[in-house]
Amino acid sequence: MIRSIGLAVVLFALWLLLSGHFSPLLIGLGLGSSVLVVYITHRMNVIDHEGFPIHLGFAAPTYLLWLGWEIVKANVDVVRIILTPSLPISPTMFRVRASQKSELGHVVYANSITLTPGTVTVDIIDDELEVHALTSGAADELQGGQMDRMASHMEGNGENGAPEART
Amino acid sequence: MFIAAAAAILVTMVMAIIRATKGPTFYDRVVAVNMFGTKSLLLIAVLGFLIERPEFLDIALVYALINFVGVIAVMKFFRYSHLGTPHAGDDLGDL
Amino acid sequence: MAADIASWIFILAGSFLVVAGGIGILRLPDVYTRMHAAGVTDTLATFLLVVGMAFQAGFTLVTAKLLLIVVFTFFASPTASHALAQAALASGLKPRLAEDRRPKDGKSLDDGGAE
Numbered sequence: 610m611i612r613s614i615g616l617a618v619v620l621f622a623l624w625l626l627l628s629g630h631f632s633p634l635l636i637g638l639g640l641g642s643s644v645l646v647v648y649i650t651h652r653m654n655v656i657d658h659e660g661f662p663i664h665l666g667f668a669a670p671t672y673l674l675w676l677g678w679e680i681v682k683a684n685v686d687v688v689r690i691i692l693t694p695s696l697p698i699s700p701t702m703f704r705v706r707a708s709q710k711s712e713l714g715h716v717v718y719a720n721s722i723t724l725t726p727g728t729v730t731v732d733i734i735d736d737e738l739e740v741h742a743l744t745s746g747a748a749d750e751l752q753g754g755q756m757d758r759m760a761s762h763m764e765g766n767g768e769n770g771a772p773e774a775r776t
Numbered sequence: 777m778f779i780a781a782a783a784a785i786l787v788t789m790v791m792a793i794i795r796a797t798k799g800p801t802f803y804d805r806v807v808a809v810n811m812f813g814t815k816s817l818l819l820i821a822v823l824g825f826l827i828e829r830p831e832f833l834d835i836a837l838v839y840a841l842i843n844f845v846g847v848i849a850v851m852k853f854f855r856y857s858h859l860g861t862p863h864a865g866d867d868l869g870d871l
Numbered sequence: 872m873a874a875d876i877a878s879w880i881f882i883l884a885g886s887f888l889v890v891a892g893g894i895g896i897l898r899l900p901d902v903y904t905r906m907h908a909a910g911v912t913d914t915l916a917t918f919l920l921v922v923g924m925a926f927q928a929g930f931t932l933v934t935a936k937l938l939l940i941v942v943f944t945f946f947a948s949p950t951a952s953h954a955l956a957q958a959a960l961a962s963g964l965k966p967r968l969a970e971d972r973r974p975k976d977g978k979s980l981d982d983g984g985a986e
Contacts, residue, residue: 626939627834629932645953684915687907688888690873691895700904723949726910729903730949731956741956743907752972779881784886788893788912795896795905802926803902811896811909813945815889818920821940825924840940843913844947848954855958860972867972 612661617647642726659713665763672717676726679756680725687726687743701748704737708757714764779836785819806850813843878926885919892916893954902959903966906952913948 624639625631650656658664669758690697707715719738727747732739742748777832796808824832845849888911895908920983921941925934 623939626932627837669961680914684888684911687895687911688891689898691891691898691908691911696898698878698899698904699969700901700966701970701972702966702968704974719953720946720949723952724910724945726914729906729910729956730904730953731960739973741903741906741966743904747968748972777879777923781882781886781923782921784889788889791893791897797904801902801959801964803955803964804905806955807902807909808896810955810985811892812910814917814948815955817944818889818917821937822920823925825927830933830936833933833940835942837936840943840947844901844943844951847951851954851958853974855961859925 612656612663613647615663616650616661617643620646627631629681630662630679630702636758658711662713668763672759673722675759676721676724683725683747686747690744698743699745701732701745702739703742703748703752704739705754705757707733707736707738708761709764714760717763718757718760721760722751725756778822782822782826784816788827789819800819802854806847806868810847812817813839813847817843873906874926874929875958878923881926885921885923888912888916888919902964903956906956910948913944913952917944919924937971948954 620643624643625636628639641755647656662669665692702760707718709715709718715733715736715738719733721741722728722730722738727743728751729741731741740748740751742751792808792812792815796805796812799805817836820832820836820839824836839866892908892912895911897907899905899908918941921937925937928934928937
């Protein structure tokens with residue numbers, strides 16, 4: 610129920626943002642369509658912990674900030690490689706274990722890997738991700754497992770309210 | 777300033793077109809076309825600022841959606857050669 | 872004035888990254904590596920350009936729409952990249968590798984894999 614209300618609020622805020630008009634007619638139309646969409650998604654049964662993951666709470670923004678910094682560093686690396694005349698690439702394929710418990714956690718981890726330039730998740734086999742990396746350095750860094758721990762930490766934080774110590 | 781950004785984006789779009797025509801594989805072309813799509817979305821946004829019509833941003837948003845759905849549809853079609861839902865027994869997942 | 876300077880810096884950095892990504896897509900040798908170059912233009916370059924434009928727009932609805940574009944790009948770009956990479960690999964297109972750390976025949980990392 611709290612997820613349905615939250616979804617309606619988000620949708621209505623999106624309507625206000627995109628329209629920018631505040632006449633009663635347009636606000637009424639926005640309210641109507643938000644409620645209609647929530648009703649339809651409720652019938653489709655997709656408002657769950659995956660469709661609207663508010664249980665991640667404050668762990669999500671922290672993770673996003675950390676991920677943003679990782680993306681900046683990876684971008685600098687990739688651009689430097691592209692612009693070096695000798696093109697020092699060493700493409701590597703490898704597997705990493707995704708230690709997250711839920712499918713949502715796996716998706717967050719796999720998408721984080723792909724979003725970081727220099728590494729692309731190619732396949733998911735059970736709880737292992739097959740990754741293509743532009744350089745063996747990027748591969749080493751990912752196999753070091755820091756991103757895996759951060760993603761697990763975010764998931765664990767959201768579900769238990771306490772960070773999990775993983776090694 | 778926006779002219780510089782628009783020029784950079786246009787140069788990149790030309791590079792993407794070169795890659796899309798050279799290939800050599802089908803997937804190279806899709807990567808290039810996907811890149812061309814995301815760059816045109818940026819170009820639309822920059823043009824909106826350049827000629828001071830911020831309404832262009834709405835078009836850019838819609839273009840982002842269409843580009844994403846288009847690439848996914850093309851990949852799905854070439855991988856499974858149909859756009860319908862997976863048949864029972866096919867190991868296709870939810871893609 | 873300060874906003875103008877910040878906006879210049881962000882937009883020039885973004886333009887540079889966009890062109891670098893374009894050079895990458897021409898220079899790199901195969902599909903999988905080209906995907907990384909496309910990733911550069913999709914993530915940081917888009918973000919820098921949009922932030923530069925947001926400095927010009929000030930605190931208005933336009934900025935909110937720009938942020939929506941960034942959020943959407945950050946969700947859609949990895950999904951499209953993954954779909955592409957997976958389809959390319961499934962079609963039997965072999966990546967050109969300098970090093971292959973996948974476990975040879977075993978299905979899992981547990982039986983003597985890369986860890």
